[in-house]
Amino acid sequence: MSTEVRVRYAPSPTGFLHIGGLRTALYNYLFARHHDGKFVLRVEDTDRSRYVEGAVEDFMHMLNWAGIEVDEGPVVGGPFGPYYQSERLDLYRQHVDRLLEEGKAYRCFCTAERLDQMRKFQEKSKLPPKYDRTCLRLSAEEARKKLEAGEPHTVRMRVPDDATVGFSDLIRGEVAFSSFNIDDQVLLKSDGYPTYHLANVVDDHYMQISHVIRGEEWVSSTPKHVLLYRYFGWEVPQFAHLPLLLNPDRSKMSKRQGDVEARAYPPKGYLREALVNFIALLGWNPGDEREIFTMEELIREFSIDRIHKAGAVFNLEKLNWLNTMHIRRKTDDEIYELLSGELERSGLSSFPREYVLRVIALMKERINFVGEIVTFSGYFFQDPDSYDPDGVRKRWKPETKSHLVRLTDELDKVPSFTHDALEAVFRDCAEALSIKASDLIHPVRLAVSGVTLGPGLFEMLEVLGREAVVRRLRTAIARVSA
């Protein structure tokens, strides 16, 4: 086998891409890219009853959104396909037959009801829950009869009686299980489909996967996989079991406590850069104090030995902060592109791109989500229809009216309506009136925007332009002082 790093993300299409799944995919991808290896996407669609329509499309779409490029997989293809397990049934079948012939697996004719009773009994007797091997004790003759009679059956792997099965985990170190606690796992279901355990091992082998990087929930079934590799005489890949993502109450991340589906995040205004940066840091850190990373930087820095062992709580507040940090790193043009849909929906797409770009430049540093440019800066697109009452109370004094009348006249005739010229007008006017500039600035902000917060006043006025500013001031003077 080559020494090339080959990893895979192998989701099951039983639901849409989960944040935890996205992180697993990301870690695999970062590891692959860091080592100039390949990232494979394999669809583990062996459970026909739980298949969710559209799930595969969702995985691919969200991976693509996140900037995780698939080197081999369903759409792009590759030398080790097909990449849908449902299209590899013959391969699994052949391998089950081989195990059967070699006595490393056996047919099981037990019914679901029987197995149920058995488990209840085991629990009551405080025994480890595992198949009691009733069918292993069937004579060759009995088994053949049942088979010929067409009795539905599964195929189970035969676990050695008294052995320790261990493996070395890149994150957890040596992990060992006594075979006494390893179940004779079903490898082939009665419907002819393989279970995860069989399909996964067979595919990882033939797809030449060098490192199996997956969630912690697989730790306890890894001994079964190790056994299968041995049965087939195959080299065992390196394992790395990732810590889980947790809800705020430290239970396994799930619905009810926030959004677990990756596709919920883009519409909320989260940047791919922020989400990727955030989940990368959930369980991994670069070893120094940097926090903001691009995908390229993550690829450069990523290493499995800096992955944590303990689960990590998915905490929105830090994600939000990262979102604002990444927004600030974007150019105005990039933000415009991200905003186009929002502008459309808000009926603002008729405004010239140049104008929107200037609004973006002013708002970019004061928002947490791209969409807030639209929600927080309505006054750039429309005259205010009301004035914040608290602001009026605080900033609009009895003498304000006459001051603004005078200022408005000055603004109406200032030769160039630019930041510096406007500031000079304000300063001169304040001086002439023997008041502070802020006594003009605050009421003007209120008159022009209707609110008390926003970008610096002079740059705001410059963007708004003389006509709108003068019009709004005159309207406000009449309305607020009335």
Next chain:
RNA sequence: GCCGCGUUCGUCUAACGGUUAGGACGUAGCCCUCUCAAGGCUGUAAUACGGGUUCGAUUCCCGUACGCGGUACCA
């Protein structure tokens, strides 16, 4: 129940036997300032518990507690 894994500020984490246990988010205060942000400064807050080992334990070992995962013809 059985098996496995884990445990540093509220959260994400650094420290791989010797640090005043560091950083970030959040939060509180201050500075800056035309507002709001941003930024700067300061504060807040942690090694689960009990035994060892050691001159010295966050760090190594054992136990307990707690949490989590698995315990399917799901993945």
